[in-house]
Every structure is written in C-alpha cells, then in structure tokens.
Amino acid sequence: MTEARSTLQTECLFGRVLSGAVLTAGSYALTQVLRLGSNLVLTRLLFPEAFGLMALV
Secondary structure, eight states, X not given: OHHHHHHHHHHHHHXXXXXXXXXXXXXXXXXXXXXXXXXXXXXXXXXXXXXXXXXHO
C-alpha cells in the first residue's frame, strides 16, 4: 500500500513539474513574440533615426 501511494505521489509531482515547465516555456515564447511584434510596429511608425535611438534606449 505504501509503495503504491509513493508511486502515485511521484507521478502527481512529475505532472505538476511538467505542466509548470510547459507554462513557463510558453509564457517566455509568448513574451518574445510580443517583443518582436512591438519592434515591427515601431519600425513602421518611427523614422529610422528615431528607431535607432529607441533601440539604444
């Protein structure tokens, strides 16, 4: 009985760790996509000198 319970807890913990890792990786990927999108919008809105200044800042 104790072995079954220990195995169940280990599987539950592994599932929680895996879902947390997927959530973290997904949020990081979404952040990078949003950064790319905002940079593309800025390149269209700003003239090249101002965009260069924004890149430095």
